[in-house]
Amino acid sequence: MPSSEVSATDQWEIVVFLCTPAAYGCHKRGVTEKQKRALRMFLEGMPELSDVRFVDRAGAYGNFRQDFASNKTLLKAVWAKDLPESFRLKVKQGADRDRVRIAAARRTGVDMAIDLAEIYDDPHRTSEWDASVFLCVEDSAMRPCLSGRGKANGAVVTPEERKAIVAAIKRTPAVESYVYEDQATAYRNFRELYADNEALIDATLLSDMPESYRLKLRSEADWNAVSRRLARLRGVSQVYNQRCMDAKLKLDVEYGRGDLPESKVCAPR
Structure with a gap:
């Protein structure tokens, strides 16, 4: 593949969710400022990455309200404080995405790291039926x-x-x-x-x-x-x-809130 050609996989980010007291596996501890600084330094030093972007709660909340603008029930149930902070990573073409994801997930203060390419490029996920x-x-x-x-x-x-x-x-x-x-x-x-x-x-x-x-x-x-x-x-x-499942998936992999009840996620539009 020519070096100038970017595949669909290369377009997707890796999302690194930071610990909150409610996150499973974080032992009821939220990420500290010291841990965030150390993580940013580590990520910015990874040669596989072309961009490292930090998303605070306010930024995540603004995106969340845009993505789920039609679901008033869900908007009333989630506030900025309910969303985890994250780092969004752009991986260079041809780089080992698994290595990046695993290395990020092992850092102190990290809840989980998700490669959106594995989720959205998966042919098993889609269906021709609604x-x-x-x-x-x-x-x-x-x-x-x-x-x-x-x-x-x-x-x-x-x-x-x-x-x-x-x-x-x-x-x-x-x-x-x-x-x-x-x-x-x-x-x-x-x-x-x-x-x-x-x-x-x-x-x-x-x-x-x-x-x-x-x-x-x-x-x-x-x-x-x-x-x-x-x-x-x-x-x-x-x-x-399908529409409900897509919403649940998006909440989980892009906002770290896969725990929200279906009654709110799949509420009437």
Whole structure:
């Protein structure tokens, strides 16, 4: 690759979150000013880095409010003091990103270091569907499959439940289109997606794959309301909401707040 060409991976930063008293692994201690100075000096001395940028709580909070401007519930739940400080690192083209991340994570006063390239460039993360309605399988451990279904508790989705689920999907205005995915199709897609993980494929059986309905939703619709409504139907084990999952991921890897409850992260827009 020519030296002037920058790959997609090179565009992503490594985020180094600093300790707060609430951070797991920081032993209830926040980072000190002395530790921050030592860390900055260490990072600026790394030959693999082209830029080292410090983001204080005020800066993180300003970015947070822009990224989640449409989620009033989340904005009311998070303040500047709730967000950790961080260093944002730009890695030089061709440099060993793992070495940088590991070296930064081991420094005193650091909670964790995350390479955004590993997160956002991962093909396993994306989905062509906006929402997936997964159905109960035999011996499921999911709570919705174990109670509230009468004689069907703990059993595979029944024909009556399946009929009601399809009817609910069809009469939902937010649903633009949908397809049914049986176990065989799900298993084939799973094997193709994780073809590079032989151990995972060997440990997963066809019977482990749930049937599902894959939905395309209208962009202007309230995806969270749709997901909650469909998740309450008998025979549904869970509903995967892509927009909600993207928000949770962003909060975790870019703001260090993956601990926030889904009720706030995925609140109505």
